[in-house]
Amino acid sequence: MADGFLTEIHYLVATPDWRPEDTTPLAGFSPRLALSSELIRRVALLPANVYELCPEYHLGRIASRVCGTSAIQFFPQSPRAIMSEPMPLEAPFSVIILGPGQSVAPYQTWLASCPIKPVVVAEKDGTLSYAEFDVDGLQKALLATCDAMMALSPSEAVADTKRCIGSWSPPAVRRLDYTVGGHATVTPNLIALSVLGFDSPVTGRFKATGDGIQPYVAQIVQTTRSVLEERAAVPETLPEPSFPRPPALTLFAPAVYPHVNALKPVANADKLERRNFRIIKNMIQRQRGYAYDITTEAQNVALTGMTVEEAKSGTGTFKPNVLMQARQIELQLTTAVMEILTASEISAVARLPNDINRTGSAVRQFSNHYRMANRSDAETLADFRAVQARISQAVPPEFLDLIRDGGDQIRIVADAHLEWLEVDGLPLCLRKQVSRVSVTPGNLFVSQIGAQQPIRIVPETFKRVLVLSALKSEDQIRGMFEAAFVTFGKLWKDRFEITFKEVGSADQLADAINAFDGAIAIFDGHGTHDRDKPAVLMLKDEACDVWSLRARIKRAPPIMILSACDTHAADRNHATTANGFLMLGCRTVLASVFPLEAMNAATFAARLLYRLAEFVPPMINAVGRAMTWAEICSGMIRMQAATDLRHELLKKRLITDAQMIELGEASNRAINLGDPDPFATIEAKVVELGLDEKRAKRELQMAIAGSSAISYLQMGRPETILFDTPERLAREAAQMDES
Numbered sequence: 001m002a003d004g005f006l007t008e009i010h011y012l013v014a015t016p017d018w019r020p021e022d023t024t025p026l027a028g029f030s031p032r033l034a035l036s037s038e039l040i041r042r043v044a045l046l047p048a049n050v051y052e053l054c055p056e057y058h059l060g061r062i063a064s065r066v067c068g069t070s071a072i073q074f075f076p077q078s079p080r081a082i083m084s085e086p087m088p089l090e091a092p093f094s095v096i097i098l099g100p101g102q103s104v105a106p107y108q109t110w111l112a113s114c115p116i117k118p119v120v121v122a123e124k125d126g127t128l129s130y131a132e133f134d135v136d137g138l139q140k141a142l143l144a145t146c147d148a149m150m151a152l153s154p155s156e157a158v159a160d161t162k163r164c165i166g167s168w169s170p171p172a173v174r175r176l177d178y179t180v181g182g183h184a185t186v187t188p189n190l191i192a193l194s195v196l197g198f199d200s201p202v203t204g205r206f207k208a209t210g211d212g213i214q215p216y217v218a219q220i221v222q223t224t225r226s227v228l229e230e231r232a233a234v235p236e237t238l239p240e241p242s243f244p245r246p247p248a249l250t251l252f253a254p255a256v257y258p259h260v261n262a263l264k265p266v267a268n269a270d271k272l273e274r275r276n277f278r279i280i281k282n283m284i285q286r287q288r289g290y291a292y293d294i295t296t297e298a299q300n301v302a303l304t305g306m307t308v309e310e311a312k313s314g315t316g317t318f319k320p321n322v323l324m325q326a327r328q329i330e331l332q333l334t335t336a337v338m339e340i341l342t343a344s345e346i347s348a349v350a351r352l353p354n355d356i357n358r359t360g361s362a363v364r365q366f367s368n369h370y371r372m373a374n375r376s377d378a379e380t381l382a383d384f385r386a387v388q389a390r391i392s393q394a395v396p397p398e399f400l401d402l403i404r405d406g407g408d409q410i411r412i413v414a415d416a417h418l419e420w421l422e423v424d425g426l427p428l429c430l431r432k433q434v435s436r437v438s439v440t441p442g443n444l445f446v447s448q449i450g451a452q453q454p455i456r457i458v459p460e461t462f463k464r465v466l467v468l469s470a471l472k473s474e475d476q477i478r479g480m481f482e483a484a485f486v487t488f489g490k491l492w493k494d495r496f497e498i499t500f501k502e503v504g505s506a507d508q509l510a511d512a513i514n515a516f517d518g519a520i521a522i523f524d525g526h527g528t529h530d531r532d533k534p535a536v537l538m539l540k541d542e543a544c545d546v547w548s549l550r551a552r553i554k555r556a557p558p559i560m561i562l563s564a565c566d567t568h569a570a571d572r573n574h575a576t577t578a579n580g581f582l583m584l585g586c587r588t589v590l591a592s593v594f595p596l597e598a599m600n601a602a603t604f605a606a607r608l609l610y611r612l613a614e615f616v617p618p619m620i621n622a623v624g625r626a627m628t629w630a631e632i633c634s635g636m637i638r639m640q641a642a643t644d645l646r647h648e649l650l651k652k653r654l655i656t657d658a659q660m661i662e663l664g665e666a667s668n669r670a671i672n673l674g675d676p677d678p679f680a681t682i683e684a685k686v687v688e689l690g691l692d693e694k695r696a697k698r699e700l701q702m703a704i705a706g707s708s709a710i711s712y713l714q715m716g717r718p719e720t721i722l723f724d725t726p727e728r729l730a731r732e733a734a735q736m737d738e739s
Contacts, residue, residue, distance in 0.1 A: 028441030036099035171197035181206030189223035249406030464518030470525030527564030546580035
């Protein structure tokens with residue numbers, strides 16, 4: 001055995017039904033994975049590697065988690081994938097978790113083939129029982145793993161690892177100066193605080209369930225602030241220039257599929273069962289706060305099978321509703337997965353009330369208006385303000401302070417369009433660096449939130465760019481990409497190797513992606529998403545649902561830029577093109593919620609590459625740290641909004657050509673050189689150029705409402721893609737040698 005074995009602990013949750021077609025009806029989770037929620041919650045409190053709980057590593061453990069280099073390696077996997085080959089010697093510290101009802105027997109032959117057997121957690125006959133699955137049990141099991149490694153190939157590295165595991169101890173206990181009622185809305189934050197060494201502040205179950213959302217909000221805000229304050233107090237460490245900290249705050253809203261209304265009870269259901277099914281379905285869809293409002297006797301009977309009187313007198317028989325049980329199991333899994341995220345990053349979660357999922361009708365109205373051919377700037381602004389007002393109505397005002405104080409990055413884990421939430425006069429997507437993970441379908445959500453190893457990209461890696469051209473020869477927008485790339489290509493010169501690949505069928509698309517080994521691919525073509533159907537890309541004459549390519553794509557590029565309409569449409573279903581590419585293995589996808597004007601989209605993509613070539617490398621060397629794709633792309637989205645403002649002002653003859661150039665230079669400085677409020681600076685510059693303050697503000701707001709900047713979404717985990725330069729890496733290596 002080589003001494004360079006991995007010291008990470010891999011937690012593999014066996015999921016026999018880990019397939020898109022075998023999922024829960026409301027949000028699309030694997031039923032077997034959902035039944036393992038309690039075991040997944042325990043993983044959040046276990047070490048990510050064999051060194052974390054050694055006393056000398058306690059401080060380093062927190063710093064590593066805060067900068068994202070020590071995430072808990074949690075992966076749902078099918079039994080077939082787990083047993084596809086013996087567990088490699090290089091990864092000896094693996095834990096196979098078999099959920100309720102799963103037997104060890106099918107794994108015995110495979111286990112016997114493993115030179116170092118993984119730890120198996122099972123109801124019975126495993127290395128550890130469920131009762132033993134905690135830090136003490138894991139320590140005992142991994143010490144036995146070290147003994148097996150020594151018997152196979154003795155070495156000092158194994159002996160040192162065994163010493164570390166044997167010395168595990170919890171961090172010093174700390175206590176918060178407040179208490180909370182136990183509830184899923186705060187457990188992700190409590191898990192993060194537990195990793196920091198805080199004792200649980202829970203004093204029994206949360207009891208204020210009938211008092212509206214404020215008691216929930218108060219606990220969420222209190223625990224979120226504790227995590228943010230503790231995280232901010234962690235000093236910067238040597239790895240951080242290479243591994244910038246991931247978002248400190250996640251806005252989280254579990255959801256259900258939009259087509260839940262079409263669900264029907266089982267075919268042989270009697271009249272009462274059908275009635276109860278309809279009542280529960282309506283309760284789930286109409287929920288506004290953090291709890292279900294039970295106001296009628298019929299609702300109580302549907303939930304419990306008993307009247308209120310029968311429940312009080314003890315004469316009834318409790319019969320839980322199957323649909324509500326399914327939803328509760330989904331929510332337990334969703335919360336458990338978020339707990340692993342907060343434990344991995346020491347980050348905070350602000351759980352939103354369910355009213356945010358009821359903003360869809362306002363989004364639909366704005367979407368319908370945005371798609372109109374002849375829309376005035378004033379009408380667009382009025383409709384955008386209306387949808388922003390509805391979203392703001394659903395977000396507790398206390399959360400705006402959390403957003404303001406939560407750092408430059410915000411992660412959205414939701415289906416609702418929180419990117420448009422107004423924060424101090426700007427939509428959130430322009431106020432902060434924003435990325436998004438959808439919560440439906442549930443299996444995709446789980447795979448996205450799980451551990452994502454950082455991807456390091458240097459100029460040699462990102463210079464190869466694939467453009468997938470899917471437009472027919474007679475298409476009037478064909479050639480716009482080439483034209484935009486020729487124009488900007490003069491600026492980036494030889495920094496990129498652009499390959500244009502014609503794709504006219506699903507097979508050609510799959511072949512082109514599989515043959516490409518670069519980091520960035522761009523799709524140039526048409527997209528559409530009809531209601532109640534999967535989204536498609538038009539490959540010349542063939543409509544392609546990218547979800548259907550799952551078996552054909554062997555390697556997807558980390559970054560996919562979709563220069564096509566409706567690739568994550570604002571008013572459709574979960575089966576979007578963007579989600580499809582994430583399912584295929586892309587780490588992040590730049591998608592659109594609306595139709596894109598072809599020339600603007602082509603220019604945006606070309607400018608984004610220009611930004612990579614000319615702005616990013618010198619900025620990395622100047623600030624002395626890597627840059628994430630999230631901040632690179634966020635800067636380009638802000639630049640797009642600023643560009644649209646300049647063009648609108650020029651079109652209305654409110655500025656001259658010379659002033660447009662002057663405003664552009666001021667906008668570039670404000671957005672790219674660290675201005676804490678670049679759009680306030682841009683607005684002030686417009687005033688300086690001759691507009692009064694009121695007119696300048698309105699022009700900025702109208703430009704933003706009509707800009708494609710509010711259409712772009714950063715999907716997936718763009719914060720885990722790190723752009724760096726050889727010069728900075730060399731300086732860092734020298735510093736590490738000196739230290």
